[in-house]
Amino acid sequence: MPKRSGGVAVDLNQQPLASLRGVGPSMAEKLAARGLLTLQDLWLHLPRQYEDRTALTAIRALQPGVAAQVEGKVEAVERGFRYRPMLRVAISDEARGTLVLRFFHFRAQQVAQFAPGARVRAYGTPRPGQHGLEMVHPSYRILGEGEHALGDALDPVYPEIEGIGPANLRKLIGLALERLPDAEALELLPADARAALRLPSLREALLTLHRPPRDADVVALQTGVHPAQRRLALEELLAHQLSLRRQRIALQQQGARALRGKGRLVERLRKSLPFALTGAQERVYAQVREDLSQPKPMLRLVQGDVGSGKTVVAAMAALLAVEADKQAALMAPTELLAEQHLNNLKAWLEPLDVRVCWLAGKVTGRARAKALDEVASGEAQVVVGTHALMQEGVAFHDLALAIIDEQHRFGVHQRLALRDKGQHDAVPHQLVMTATPIPRTLAMSAYADLDVSAIDELPPGRTPVTTIALAAERRPELIERISKACAEGRQAYWVCTLIDDSDEVVAQAAQSTFEALTLALPEVRIGLVHGRQKAAEKQATMRAFKQGELGLLVATTVIEVGVDVPNASLMVIENAERLGLAQLHQLRGRVGRGSAASSCVLLYQSPLSAMARERLDTLRRTNDGFEIAEKDLQLRGPGELLGTRQTGLAAFRLADLARDADLLPRVHALADRLLQESPGVADAIVRRWVGGAARYASA
Structure with a gap:
């Protein structure tokens, strides 16, 4: 080489x-x-x-939605102002086909160019208009006298750069x-x-x-499947793979505390649990325990479907740190989810005399000062919180294990900040959890710095959820169904998912739905939860629902993760067509957590787009989170699944993890080879494609 x-x-x-x-x-x-x-x-x-400028298409042969190049003589020009300025130019060709070119942004000299009789060559995508086909804002040029030559190559169209034409x-x-x-x-x-x-x-x-x-x-x-594009995609995927591997190598060279206790606290926890661990939980815990026993930091992602029991595995890992007189921290993206973890860990660990401490943004004043003292002194053995755990004023006594839940919701700088809370001579072990199963292709590329474990088995007694899609016009039938379910002592969720730039709009939608359902179901006690409520108000409503004091909970998607009410057996998701598959699957996972037969109703507004229909059909067909994740990758691409605006993987210039999945085995083999034989070349490839983003790609 x-x-x-x-x-x-x-x-x-x-x-x-x-x-x-x-x-x-x-x-x-x-x-x-x-x-x-x-x-x-x-x-x-x-x-x-x-753009294919190498050929002309007769105006009569144009197909709506199919980009083409046409040439014609200006027949008429109309400049008007209805709702906004508009320029319409009618052109016709020798075969007497007529096409309208429509412009909303134009200058006076452009209007002057389109003199009747002038010859125009235009490229764009035709669509049906008021008077036949039209092209809106086509690219065009006015042809000179006797000018006929066509382009001899395809014209590239580049991503726009502000201020440069x-x-x-x-x-x-x-x-x-x-x-x-x-x-x-x-x-x-x-x-x-x-x-x-x-x-x-x-x-x-x-x-x-x-x-x-x-x-x-x-x-x-x-x-995107031309050999030239495949060539660049291969090198780009390789660059990201190498940068993630380098992150892992660099981190593991820093060293970590080896946690090699006998696991007595874990055994006491096992005996106190009202359920037996599944085979998948046992397998993943064994992997975690082996990782923690090493003097290099564990970097493990535990993925599992909704309700598969990841939190218990995390609790057992935390106890291994406690037994070694170290601290563990569990960080969740929302206060609601963090509080759910806090309640679970307190119930499991405090009977074992393990001190669990709560640290979130809403913990203020004396309570905050007390919590900070306990964390700094080591009295707090397990610390649960939100991103507040990473603030500058938080100092751990000896943090040996950082557990990060739903990690794709955190920015990379936030995850690095928690990792930096360890002692100077060692970094904490990292256990990353997600309830959004990750497609294999994504795991191979986006998480190349992590060992991946899957809890792919649900606890016994969980019943599959039946999913149906209903048009919004059938709402009255649904309200009747909720009335019957609540009369039989069961509970239901009604989730409002109206998406807007403002949280306020979602809250209003939830508020108006709450008011309408309160009128329609006077015999049912109904609660309301949305993101604009104060945390105490939200928590009180959630607690009342969990304890069975409410029959129906109207909520926004704040209940997507971390809410466990076994008696809830009916989930209604309003405007389901607006959500991605993974989020719909997460919401559906709030029901079916007990032994009662459970249902999820996807309420949609007609007409459905082809993609929305495919999403709803997939959800009706399967409850398998891993299959759903693969489909989500196909439909939405990796960016949205990973929240990659924050991960460093957003900047794929050409590669597409769904389209180029077949290159990944080759990429893995090449990465191994270059790291071993040609580390200098590996560095050059990373610099070429990833540059300075490499430091944060795997945080």
Whole structure:
């Protein structure tokens, strides 16, 4: 494998964009705002789609929704103002087809360009309008006298950069490509790895994507499966894999406290529990205990479906830390979920004389000062809280285990801050939990720094939930059904999911639903919970529902995680079409926690989009969280599943974990090989694709 130390590739890759003709301080600032600082950044600023300017389509042959290029003579121009300024230009071609070009943003000189008789070539996506087909804001140009030549290549369309027009950006990228090093100087992947997948060199791939030839496979390019795109996706996935592996190696070199107690507290807990652990819980606890016995930090993700019993495994791990005279901390993303954990841990651990302490944002004044003292002195052996655990004023006596629940809801800086609460000569072991099962492809790539365990078995006695979808017009039938269920002593949830930028709107929707149901069901005691209530009010209502004092709970999605009411056997989810599969599955998991037959009703507004229909059909068909997670990945992509705006994985330029899943085994093998044989090349690949984000990619 060729060495990459100080060669031309490194120099050119990192050359600042100010070295390009036409890039002054103002333009450099605009480019920097998008993270574009070097020539290499511009080479990797890839087109988001392609326009086929190599052929003309007759206006009569246009298909709605199918992008095409047309050419015609301006027949009429109409400039009006109905609700906002609008310009309509009618053009016709030789076959007497007519098309309207519609513009909402235009300048006076544009209007002047469209003189009747002028020849226009336009590219856009036609759609039905008032007078036949129309294109809204097509790209276009006015043709000169005798000008007929078509483009000889597909036109790339780049992600927009504020303050830099498309033509200017294309010109800049063209200048940057002129300085592209030769294939050998640019290449970082082993030749045999590329040959095995029949992939081009990086230089060839970049030139193909920025300047696709006329005969390029347009469909392959538009769907991201062209060999040039696969070549870049392979290297990008490899870069993320390497950065996560490096994180793990660096962290494990720091060392941790080996927790090697005899497990007496764990045995006492087992005997006091009113249930036996499942085989899956036993298996995962054994893995956790083995990890904790090592003098290097545990980095383990425990995933399990709703109600599979992750918290018990976390409690047992915490007891191993307590037995070694160390502390454990459990952090949850919301106060509601954190309080649920607090109640469980107090019930399980305090009879064993283990001091459980509560630390959240609402703990103030003397109570906060007392809690901080207990945490700092070590009197608090297990500390439960929200992100308040990571604030500067919180000092642990000797934190040996950090348990993070629903970790994808935390920003990476927050998770790093909790990790830094350990002693200077050791970092805490990390146990990460999620009730959102993670598709295998996502686990292989996004969690390459973690060992992954699955609690894939539900406790005995849990009944599968029957799921049905109902149009909103059938609400009266549903209200009648709730009345009967409550009369028979069972309980129900009614979840309002109206999504808006403001929490207030969701609260209003829940409030009005609460008022309507109170009128419709005078014989049922109904409670209301939403995010704008004070924590004490929320908690009091939840407690009343849990104790059976309320028959129906109207709530927003604040009850998505952490609420356990075995007697609740009916869940109604309003506007279910607005939510993702994982969130719907989480909400459904609030019922079916007892022995009674349980149902989940997905109330939707017609008409349903194709994706919404597919989501609801999937939920009706299966209760398997792992299958649902795979489907969610297909439908929504990895970004939303991981909350990747916060993880460092949001910035995939080209790779797609669902589409490129078949590359992952190759990526794993390549990562192993490079870390062992060519660590310098591994570093260069990470710098090229991940850059400074590498530090936070796995926090």
